Amino acid sequence: MTSALADSAHHAAPPEQVALLCRQLEQLTGDVQVEAQARLSRWQPWLKRASYLPSAENLAHYLALRSRDVRDLQSELVTWGVSSLGRCEPYVLPNLRATQAALSALAQAPQWPERTAFAALESRLGVHTRDLFGDAATPGIMVTFPSEAAQNGELVTDLLRAGMTVARINLAHDGPEEWQAMLRHLERARETTGKTCRVLMDLAGPKVRTGEPQWPDDPERLQVGDTLALGTREDTLPGDLPGVTCTLPAALLQVEVGAEVWFDDGKFGTVVETVEGDWLRLKVTxxxxxxxxxxxxxGINFPDTALDLPALTDKDRADVQFVAQHADLVGYSFVQTVGDVAALLDALRAAGAPERLGIVLKIETRLAVQNFTDLMVRAAGERPCGVMIARGDLAVELGFARLAEIQEEVLWLAEAAHLPVIWATQVLEGLVKKGQRERGEFTDAAGGVRAECIMLNKGPYVVDGVRELSAIIGRMRPHFDKKRPQFRALSVAQSAGE
Known part of the structure; x- marks a missing residue:
């Protein structure tokens, strides 16, 4: 609704104001349905699971609604005591229709809202969350197993007792023998504690990492303005500059002069000055x-370069055979296009993976963000599906300031798609790694209760991290249902009068 229309509604008599709002909302609803249907037609070949169709429809309606600026309409609706549409993610069309019905009642032409439609759509997120994570309370707690979990069964039992609900095995490390040992320890821990725990196996993907660094003199630190060589092989590096190789040489062939290159989860950044055949001359910025x-x-990130690399490597294809037999969920690293999703679906099918085995889409690149909605529908159309916000890589790819916005958009879009979200990267990192409690990290962890699962990485104090996170969830979860505040009795308000 434009400002001009809002002004005309404001100066009209009340019945005319409501009638004008009704017409505007009716037009908006019709436009949303038409646009959503066009998108659904494109998605139709992917929707092989009939149970996911209502969620795909809701996501299409949400995308159509959010492609418009309806702030003036929202402001006007609030003044009439009806929905502002601000919490419509799980049930877009019923919310629009219920708002129309409320306005019609105000105009003395009653139409009752379809109240059951709200519950029917809102329940889909719970169904899909249980498909992926089982019956554990949400948010669940995912823990990355260290290599030690293959030898130390007590560690696994302690993690389960502390509150772990999903065990993550990173297939980029160790091997089938160690993975089997971890699974045996987890099974014993389940029997000992009586607790349930799902298993996520994370495919390595095309990991772009540094090799052994080379220094012309004694090891030193890189400062802003220094020059660094990044090469495909050690014998191509110049001997007069600090240098390092890249584990995925094909990535370097796609980088151009002026592109940014970041290292070690964004700890330091560079820009490409020249391309010298098999190596890049970088300036530290x-x-x-x-x-x-x-x-x-x-890790090495190339935020300015759309790397044309297959998300499913030869190693991943081999590991899928193990995943198909032992995992409840498979984490898909570096997924960027619907073709990537199709490749994993084909590999799982060929490996005889059961239909219940779910896919977790790790959103960690700029291109994955651009294709996010299609990725969700392509995967969820065939298998249980969830989304991991890989905030470390996204921060480097998009910029730290942009990450704050993007992680919110991912939460909203995933909720509209009725898919569970995993809040990941550096949660309680200081506590897990060093045993240090930091205020900012606890606030960040509290924000994770809007997701369906929160992930902790490995570290010497990870059991303490699970206990603390479990306590945070217990305190904060009653205050929020996704982004809707819940009016639980406030402990601060109670103590204030004492």
Whole structure:
């Protein structure tokens, strides 16, 4: 609704104001339905699970609604005591129709809202969450198993007792023998504690990491303005510059002059000055005050470069055979296009994976964000599906300031698609890694209660991290249902009068 229309409604008599709002809302609802139907037609070949069709329809309605600026209409609706549409993610069309019905009642032409439609759609998120994570209370707690979990069964039991509901095994590390040992320890822990726990196996994907660094002199730190060589092989690096190789040489062939290259989860950044055949000359543009250490096995991000790399590597295809037999969920790293999703679906089918085995889409690149809605529908159209917000990679790919916005949009869109979300990367990192409690990290963890699962990484104090996270969830979950505040009795208000 434009400002001009809002002004005309404001100066008209009350019945005329309501009638004008009704017409505007009716027009908006019709436009949303038409646009949603066009999108659904494109998605139709992907929707092989009839049970997901209502959710795909709701997502299509939400995308159509959010493609418009309806702020003036929202403001006007609030003044009449009807829905502002601000919490319509789980049930877009019923919300629009119920608002129309409320306005019609005000205009003395009653139409009762379809109240059952709200519950029918809102329940879909719960169904899909149980499909993926079982009957555990939400948010669940996912824990990345360290290699130690293959030898130390007590660690696994302690994690389960502390509150772990999903065990994550990163297939980029260790091997089938160690993975089997971890699973045996988890099964014993389940029997000992009587608790349930799902297993997510994370495919490695095309990992772009540093090799062993080379220094012309004694090891030192990189400062802003320094030059660094990034090469495809050690024998291509110049001997007079600090240098390091890239574990995925094909990535370097796609990078152009002027593109940014970031290292170690964004700890320091560079820009490509020249392309020297098999190596890139980089200038350091961002680094800590004390300088940046160049280490092996650290991630490399190319936020300005749309890397044309298959998400499913040869190693992943081999690992899918193990996943199909032992996992409840498979984490899909570096997924960027619907073709990537189709490749994994084909691989799971070929491996004889049961239909209940779910897919977790790890959203970690700029292209994955752009294709996000299609990725969800393509995967959820065939299998149980969830979304992981890989905030570490996204922060580097999109910028830290943009991440705050994007993680909210991912939460909203996933809710409209009725798919569960995993809140990941550096949750309670100081506590898990160093045993240090930091205020900012606890606030961040509290924000994770809007997701259906929160992930902790491995570290010496991970059991303490699970206990603390479980306590945070217990305190914060009653206050929020997704982004809707819940009016639980406030402990602060109670103590204030004492």
């Amino acid at each position: 961002h680094a800590p005050l004390k300088g940046a250490k160049l280490k092996a096995e650290k």
